[in-house]
Amino acid sequence: MSPITGRTKICGIIGDPIEHSMSPAMHNAAFSALGLDYTYLPFRVRREELPGAIAGVRALNIVGLNVTIPHKVAVMPLLDRLEPLAEKMGAVNTIVNEDGVLTGSNTDAPGFLQALRSQNIEPEGKKIVILGAGGAAKGIAFILAEAGASLVILNRTISKAEELAAQMARYYHQDLKAMTLSEENLTSALDRADVLVNATSVGMVPDVDRTPVPSRLLNPKLAVCDIVYNPLETRLLREAKAAGARTIDGLDMLVWQGALAFKQWTGREAPFAIMKQAAVKALKNED
Ligand code: NAP
Numbered sequence: 001m002s003p004i005t006g007r008t009k010i011c012g013i014i015g016d017p018i019e020h021s022m023s024p025a026m027h028n029a030a031f032s033a034l035g036l037d038y039t040y041l042p043f044r045v046r047r048e049e050l051p052g053a054i055a056g057v058r059a060l061n062i063v064g065l066n067v068t069i070p071h072k073v074a075v076m077p078l079l080d081r082l083e084p085l086a087e088k089m090g091a092v093n094t095i096v097n098e099d100g101v102l103t104g105s106n107t108d109a110p111g112f113l114q115a116l117r118s119q120n121i122e123p124e125g126k127k128i129v130i131l132g133a134g135g136a137a138k139g140i141a142f143i144l145a146e147a148g149a150s151l152v153i154l155n156r157t158i159s160k161a162e163e164l165a166a167q168m169a170r171y172y173h174q175d176l177k178a179m180t181l182s183e184e185n186l187t188s189a190l191d192r193a194d195v196l197v198n199a200t201s202v203g204m205v206p207d208v209d210r211t212p213v214p215s216r217l218l219n220p221k222l223a224v225c226d227i228v229y230n231p232l233e234t235r236l237l238r239e240a241k242a243a244g245a246r247t248i249d250g251l252d253m254l255v256w257q258g259a260l261a262f263k264q265w266t267g268r269e270a271p272f273a274i275m276k277q278a279a280v281k282a283l284k285n286e287d
Contacts, residue, residue: 007037009064010038011039013068047070047071086104089109108139108257123149131181131196132198133178137155153165155178187217196223219245
């Protein structure tokens with residue numbers, strides 16, 4: 001890493017908690033690989049300190065910021081401009097500071113789309129089953145609908161899936177269904193699906209023996225994405241592979257969201273492989 005000087009540009013991430021974030025490792029590895037005079041720092045910011053932290057971005061001329069839980073929604077009214085997709089989704093994870101003008105965007109969901117496309121899966125016209133209706137599922141549902149997929153959203157709490165489908169129906173006119181996450185509904189939804197996305201936290205450490213989908217419902221015609229990245233190979237992905245399905249793990253989405261933010265801050269294409277390698281290393285250090 002090059003030494004920090006008076007000219008070094010500062011980026012960072014705000015959230016609470018923040019100590020397990022892999023973003024500092026990914027971005028600092030990328031700056032270093034491209035010889036850019038940037039550095040990336042983690043900032044733990046409590047809910048009540050968010051307005052002060054955003055004022056600080058302007059005051060300290062921090063050039064780029066990632067925003068994570070619990071601030072992705074609360075940060076929106078504190079910014080000067082919002083990219084249309086972030087506004088539609090109602091969540092911001094990236095801020096660019098141009099001479100004190102702060103623009104919020106969302107690279108989480110575009111990162112997911114990029115991860116799909118990098119495996120040559122184009123959502124247009126596809127039937128996609130999304131499990132979950134939380135923060136991550138919402139962004140993924142919007143980006144997939146934007147790309148022209150028809151969707152079935154299954155969630156344990158049906159009211160949240162219905163609310164999401166209703167919100168999306170204001171913008172998109174293809175098939176958008178909401179259902180309770182049950183074995184019966186999974187059976188009918190997966191029978192006709194091209195892609196399955198797990199956007200629940202089921203299967204994440206420490207509950208690594210859990211899976212949201214019984215293995216008998218997986219088949220070789222499906223592409224299965226699990227956005228859980230710890231562990232890297234979830235039980236769902238392991239069983240999908242065994243059933244002959246194509247699989248996409250959660251780390252690619254995480255690295256792509258970082259790569260898209262990196263491009264906004266630096267104007268340079270991110271070195272994806274280097275960022276992924278740094279993320280894998282950081283993930284191993286967590287275990
Ligand atoms: P969230 O807003 O808290 O939503 C959690 C979702 O999981 C909800 O739909 C919830 O259903 C469902 N869920 C939780 N426990 C469940 C259970 N036992 N059975 C069935 N459903 C259950 O969380 P989030 O921010 O969306 O994150 C979800 C997961 O995605 C986390 O594991 C997170 O680490 C991962 N993630 C990955 C990336 C990436 O870049 N790869 C990015 C963001 C998030 P209810 O509505 O019924 O509670």
